[in-house]
Amino acid sequence: MTDARLYAATARTSTKLERADSGRRQTTVLTPEGVELRVELAERGERAGAFLIDALFVVGAVLVLVFGTIYLTRFLDDYAVAFGLVLFFLIRTFYFSFFELIWRGRTPGKRLIGLRVIDRAGGPLRPSSVVVRNLVREVEVFLPLSVLMMPDVVGNAGLVRLCAAIWIGIFALMPLFNRQGLRTGDMVAGTLVVASPKAALLPDLMDSAVSLAGAGPTLRPQPVSSRFAFEPQQLEHYGIFELQTLEAVLRRTDVHAGQTRREIADRIRRKIDWTREADWNFKYDGIVVEFLQAFYVAQRAHLERKMLFGKRRRDKHDKS
């Protein structure tokens, strides 16, 4: 249903960061080779999730450390305490930096959620950036937390807590106040946290026919039906946005896809004055799919040919 509505909708022209197919906001990074890569920004919630996982690991490691130290004091006396203290400091301060260095910008939490730290300017991620972004975390999170949880030893505890709350408001909530979701540490280190999803290379709709087997459509490497042919003027109605929405609909496999496809086929037939096939044929999903794919193939060939001549028709409202 949404696809059908999208298909009719006007192209969005907003200055906000574009969204990727996954719904994440995306931004571009210029690689040293001079190619602009689109990267999907990590959602704030994903980052918070990754942080929570990492925090759990740190707490777990510290607990193991505490019990280990208590056990070792039996044999090593105060040396165990010395060792435990230093190790505690190292884990707490360098857990994030260590993993981001050896795993190319990922901590265990980021790895589980599928996030990664990259250089905002597109260059290599430098070790110093990794260290800096994680040292600043101390001020963003641990300092205000420890002030908030501090017993009332200072004179004006309420005022101190208020200050801590304002502090958290400014620094810990920084990712909420900028479009790229940078936290303070990212700003100082020049880094960006992105999602690293995997995409599979799907078959080309130009030469693998969509066929309906059982529940949903599958793609088979066989020629696309040539039963439907279109006149050039019938291909002048739509642009790239509509074409790619049609592609998404053809690749859909869910139970409502048939309904959506029928609606879209009706819409297209009305738009391009399709009269050659009688209406009753379009009650069958197989015919609808065949028609839509044939139209997709013809439309894409048409638009790509225009693109070779430098004309990119963005959507149906684009009259160029």
Place this chain on the structure above:
Amino acid sequence: MKRATLKSSQFRKEREASWRELDVLVARMEQRSAVALEPSELMRLPTLYRAALSSLSVARAISLDRSLLAYLENLANRAYFQIYGPRASFGEVIGGFFARSWPAAVRAIGRPILLSIGVTVLAALAGYWLTMADPEWYYTLVGDVAQGRTPASSTEALREVLYDGAEEDGGALTAFSSFLFVHNSRIALLCFALGIALGAPTLLLLASNGLMLGSFFALYANRGLGFELGGWLIIHGGTELLAVALCGGAGLAIADAFLFPGQKTRLQSLAERGRVAGLVALGAVVMLAIAGVLEGIGRQVITDDFTRYGIGIGMLAFWSLYFLGGRRELPAVASIDD
């Protein structure tokens, strides 16, 4: 329909094999690391990566296949992450840090560091002067943190603290050292990280540190124990105070980059200076570890004033040589730790 001659389909057929090859290599690197690849595969990687980037550029120009574009975008991304992740191994990073990056970073932010040393020294002088004029100031500036040592203590008690500890056993001294190291490191790193709040908290921390020091010194100087306290402090304090000053300077450098970005945007300027400042702060942690050992063990075991002065001044000389003795010219800020 002339769809057999469609350029984008033909393009895909020609290049698909090399994309899949890159995909397999990158997937293996993601699972493990660069060691997962054979040398010959490692040689192929840059070629395949560049081919994928060029495919992406071409595809953007000629193809309207959304799934293909998404796939290439993603493949180029993943390969880019692998190729431009931190390049060096952990060991190389540490080696390069001590050999080049750290002293170079210290020199690159020399002025904020001098400012932070200046603030500490001025505050120490003020603390000294105030407490000399009126010992009551000691209670305000130092308070009750110095193991019960106040103007009310007897001269004998004050002297005793300077030389006790020699009879403690090694375990307790080591524990004391590591406690000092951890405590001081946290303060120093805080001093650095607070630079993001435009430096004001950093300056406050530095000043209060200096005031305490000066006031404490005045307490001893009043009883004619100034020289002895000097030895007690400098054996570790030279290194420790320098480390705190470095962290403070690093914090001030961040504030400076944000407040006065010059020709660059604030974010750019922050990103460039921030990395350098972070290196300085990281190095200060190492200095504090050394200072912790000097304080926790060295000072307790060595009770001779002149040896204490010798070690303290020797350490300061070593740090000055290390930081300032390297290459004369300042490296470009951006090239540090490449």
